[in-house]
Amino acid sequence: MKILSVRLQNLNSLRGEWLIDFRQPPFNQSTLFAITGPTGAGKTTILDAICLALYHQTPRLKPSPTSNELMTRHSSECLAEVEFEVAGQGYRAFWSQRRARGSSDGNLQAAKVELATLDGNILAEKTSEKLSLITELTGLDFGRFTKSMLLAQGGFAAFLNAGANERAELLEELTGTAIYGRISQQVFDDCREQKNQLELLQARAGAVELLSAEQQQLLTAELSAVKTSLLQQQQAVVAQRQLLQWREQLNHATQAQHDAEQELQQARANTAAHQSDLARLTAHQPASKLAPLHSALQTLQQQQQQCQQEQQNLTTALAQAAQQQADILWQGMQTLQHAKQANQQQLQQLQTLQQQRRQQQLALSTQLAGFSSTTQQLAQQLDGVEFDQLRQQQQNRREQQYRLQQLQQQIQQQQKWQQQYAALQQQLSTAQQALQPVQTELLALRQQYQRLQEQIRDKTQLLQQQQLIMQLSAHRARLQPQQPCPLCGATEHPAITEYQQLNSSATEQELQARQAELEQTRLRGDELNKNEARLAAEIKQLQQHSSQLNAELSALTSSIEQQAAGSTAPSISAALQQLTTELSQAAQQLSQLEQLQQQQLQLTKQVQDTERQLAENQHRLQLAEQQEQRIGQQHAELEQQYANWQQQWQAMQLSEPATPLPSDTLAELTARLQQVQQQMQQGQGQQQILARQQQQLAPQLQQAEQQWQQALAASSFASEAAFKAALLPETELNQLQQLQQRLQQAEVAAQRLLSDWQQRHTVLAQQQQTSLTANELSEALQQQEQHVQQLTEQQGRLQQQLSSDSARRDTQQQLLQQIAAQQSQYEYWQRLNSLIGSADGAKYRRFAQGLTLQQLIILANRQLSLLHNRYQLARHSEAELELVVLDTWQADSQRDTKTLSGGESFLVSLALALALSDLVSSKTRIDSLFLDEGFGTLDADTLDSALSALDNLNASGKMIGIISHVEALKQRIPLQINVEKQQGLGYSQIKVVG
Numbered sequence: 001m002k003i004l005s006v007r008l009q010n011l012n013s014l015r016g017e018w019l020i021d022f023r024q025p026p027f028n029q030s031t032l033f034a035i036t037g038p039t040g041a042g043k044t045t046i047l048d049a050i051c052l053a054l055y056h057q058t059p060r061l062k063p064s065p066t067s068n069e070l071m072t073r074h075s076s077e078c079l080a081e082v083e084f085e086v087a088g089q090g091y092r093a094f095w096s097q098r099r100a101r102g103s104s105d106g107n108l109q110a111a112k113v114e115l116a117t118l119d120g121n122i123l124a125e126k127t128s129e130k131l132s133l134i135t136e137l138t139g140l141d142f143g144r145f146t147k148s149m150l151l152a153q154g155g156f157a158a159f160l161n162a163g164a165n166e167r168a169e170l171l172e173e174l175t176g177t178a179i180y181g182r183i184s185q186q187v188f189d190d191c192r193e194q195k196n197q198l199e200l201l202q203a204r205a206g207a208v209e210l211l212s213a214e215q216q217q218l219l220t221a222e223l224s225a226v227k228t229s230l231l232q233q234q235q236a237v238v239a240q241r242q243l244l245q246w247r248e249q250l251n252h253a254t255q256a257q258h259d260a261e262q263e264l265q266q267a268r269a270n271t272a273a274h275q276s277d278l279a280r281l282t283a284h285q286p287a288s289k290l291a292p293l294h295s296a297l298q299t300l301q302q303q304q305q306q307c308q309q310e311q312q313n314l315t316t317a318l319a320q321a322a323q324q325q326a327d328i329l330w331q332g333m334q335t336l337q338h339a340k341q342a343n344q345q346q347l348q349q350l351q352t353l354q355q356q357r358r359q360q361q362l363a364l365s366t367q368l369a370g371f372s373s374t375t376q377q378l379a380q381q382l383d384g385v386e387f388d389q390l391r392q393q394q395q396n397r398r399e400q401q402y403r404l405q406q407l408q409q410q411i412q413q414q415q416k417w418q419q420q421y422a423a424l425q426q427q428l429s430t431a432q433q434a435l436q437p438v439q440t441e442l443l444a445l446r447q448q449y450q451r452l453q454e455q456i457r458d459k460t461q462l463l464q465q466q467q468l469i470m471q472l473s474a475h476r477a478r479l480q481p482q483q484p485c486p487l488c489g490a491t492e493h494p495a496i497t498e499y500q501q502l503n504s505s506a507t508e509q510e511l512q513a514r515q516a517e518l519e520q521t522r523l524r525g526d527e528l529n530k531n532e533a534r535l536a537a538e539i540k541q542l543q544q545h546s547s548q549l550n551a552e553l554s555a556l557t558s559s560i561e562q563q564a565a566g567s568t569a570p571s572i573s574a575a576l577q578q579l580t581t582e583l584s585q586a587a588q589q590l591s592q593l594e595q596l597q598q599q600q601l602q603l604t605k606q607v608q609d610t611e612r613q614l615a616e617n618q619h620r621l622q623l624a625e626q627q628e629q630r631i632g633q634q635h636a637e638l639e640q641q642y643a644n645w646q647q648q649w650q651a652m653q654l655s656e657p658a659t660p661l662p663s664d665t666l667a668e669l670t671a672r673l674q675q676v677q678q679q680m681q682q683g684q685g686q687q688q689i690l691a692r693q694q695q696q697l698a699p700q701l702q703q704a705e706q707q708w709q710q711a712l713a714a715s716s717f718a719s720e721a722a723f724k725a726a727l728l729p730e731t732e733l734n735q736l737q738q739l740q741q742r743l744q745q746a747e748v749a750a751q752r753l754l755s756d757w758q759q760r761h762t763v764l765a766q767q768q769q770t771s772l773t774a775n776e777l778s779e780a781l782q783q784q785e786q787h788v789q790q791l792t793e794q795q796g797r798l799q800q801q802l803s804s805d806s807a808r809r810d811t812q813q814q815l816l817q818q819i820a821a822q823q824s825q826y827e828y829w830q831r832l833n834s835l836i837g838s839a840d841g842a843k844y845r846r847f848a849q850g851l852t853l854q855q856l857i858i859l860a861n862r863q864l865s866l867l868h869n870r871y872q873l874a875r876h877s878e879a880e881l882e883l884v885v886l887d888t889w890q891a892d893s894q895r896d897t898k899t900l901s902g903g904e905s906f907l908v909s910l911a912l913a914l915a916l917s918d919l920v921s922s923k924t925r926i927d928s929l930f931l932d933e934g935f936g937t938l939d940a941d942t943l944d945s946a947l948s949a950l951d952n953l954n955a956s957g958k959m960i961g962i963i964s965h966v967e968a969l970k971q972r973i974p975l976q977i978n979v980e981k982q983q984g985l986g987y988s989q990i991k992v993v994g
Helices: 043-055 127-138 142-148 164-175 178-206 213-273 275-382 387-471 473-478 496-500 505-565 572-651 666-714 720-726 730-767 774-836 842-867 902-920 940-955 967-972
Strands: 002-011 014-021 032-036 077-086 089-098 112-117 122-124 871-875 883-887 893-896 928-932 959-963 976-981 988-993
Touching (some): 002 043, 014 988, 032 043, 032 967, 043 077, 043 089, 043 127, 043 142, 077 127, 164 842, 178 774, 213 275, 213 774, 275 572, 275 666, 275 730, 387 505, 842 902, 842 940, 902 940
Parallel strands (some): 032 976, 928 959
Antiparallel strands (some): 002 014, 089 112, 112 122, 871 883
């Protein structure tokens, strides 16, 4: 993993947006650089931005939706973005948080996160998905990242000076060897479980009861006899059921034959009841043959009447259309007359308007001459005035006023922060006092929890033994005095009375009471742990907040003193009052000059408007002359149209309309006239068509009349009225036909059903199987079935006894096989438990930690050979996880790590830190390393050795950044990222020096 660039905005003292691109010069020429600056300037903030962009937290703080101490004060948003590379693929990790409404005092909003490739493909936008994907891509979670790439302040010597137990916890945290402790505990628990299962199987096998050989033989003989009797009885039941079935079928056939005879009589009665309706249907048949001729005659008569009516309607419509055409012509003449008059009036108005515009043209020319003279006078007054100089002077005075106001605000802020600092110290003292009783009670609870666990293990083991003894109560009940035990063969049974009195309920109650007490202790412990963690976090946060506020207060006090020392005014208030007066005078003078300038601009605009009005008035005069010509042409066209309409109206020789007509436009009248003329032409054509149709209908009507009279005379009907009376409507005809069909079908079906049942009854009566009635046969069958049921139950009981004995034998064999397999399994777990198993998991965990420590020592010695070739690390010969230092200059003599000097301790700690980085990142290549640790404890030679070792790491391709304020280190590393404090503002800025 390699860091490519870091971008941050408004984090701690680094206000604004900053970008450090390690791919650009000068970082692409030398990858060893130093991050320098005074204490509290914000050097570590650069590393915080990397952690924040990747893992949403820093080694010191973790923002939340309700608290963000990382955001720069008086800002409304912050962000952190890192571009990094893993296995040749580039990624971009982003984190940001803002306040509501863009206000510095608004509520914090939810953070926005994103993980994408450098080509813009978004991989994750949710917090959980992003963190999981970061860990999957890099192979580093937050803990491993801070131990392998970011080596924070105070963390170098933590491993070197830790005790054995603390060093074991650190190894577990860094390398994940806690899994070996859980494996050791699981092996111990599994071994105990295997033993319990083996004991349970042995008890179950001893509790199985089996039948003797004599009992099996008796039960088998009895079962065979019962099966024979059951078979004979079942055959008798089948024969009895056949007799009962025959008797029931014969009785049913007798009753069905009687019902069929009644149904046939009912069908014949229904046919007789509808005889009148059937007679009407018979009379309709000859009338239906004459119906087509009668219908054809009526159709021709209706067509002749329709043609005559349409002829009369057309005649009336043509007369109305002629009168409508005359009215439209008269109305058009009137409309044209009015149009001529309006055209003449419009021409007169246009001539009057032209005269007015000529007079307005003369007035505008005179006004333009007056404006030009006034403009020259204003230009002479403004000549020589420097507006830019006046505005610059006013701006300088405003800046002085702003700086004085800022100084006043800083003094007020200083007082406010002093009050906050005192309140924080009080809160810190209160929290520390509240933490002490919690820690005392928590220690007592932990001891009580361990004691209760031991008691529960003892009670559980005792309860299992009692339950195992009680499971054999049935076997003990069958033991008789002076009779041998089937298991051990003893004839004396002295423990029977003691075991009979054994009761596990008391033990169970005690176990439940201890478990309840353990659960209460655990809940109380969880509550106290949460309180301890909350108080510890609160104390840590208060300490950090207090330290940060104290630093900001010192910076603010220094800034106020410097600004106050540079001011010549007797007081800030007097300086502000003097500046306010000067600003008011300057603003008044500038306002007067601006008014003159505004008047000049207005006059210039009026001149331009007057010139534009002159041009527009001239253009309107030209348009009026063109409009006068168009109106004259329109008047001539109206005269011609009036003559044409008058000629058409006079040709129709009709009088003027008696009533006034609606005032339509000439276009509407023309359209209406064309429509009326078209309607008259269509009506005349329809009159000719109707005349031809009447000529064609006359011979057809005469022929149809002759055919109808001849057919009526040849039929059985005396008149046309008799024919109509015999003819049935279509609906009634369908109903009568359906009625006739239903009556015939019902009679045929009843006759067929009667014949079938008569034949069925004859066949059954000839069989004559028994003379008993159905009730007598049913009672006999019921008695036989009860006997069969009794024999079946007896057979089931005997079969169940034999099957149960066989199943128990199979179960016993399976239990013996399971016991053998479980015995083998238990022996395997017993051997494994003897090697690595333990109740607390310490046996296997310590072994794994020892191997991890050995590997760590090898890696650290490689780094020490580069840093300082005098010392090597080794494991203590007696203490398993203790470290000693070998002094190669003193014949490999062993020294305790606490005897090292400050510089030597730092070098050994640095070697261990680099080794831990290699150990943690065994699955991920680390190409970037940041060291946040002071080098001030090293002398010049040792510092040269440390920097040479870091140069060697740099030569291997790693990018290494060192945070330090040591002057010698600054001189050795030319490439630096300087974090400089801005004087008096409490903020810092970043500069890259190559």
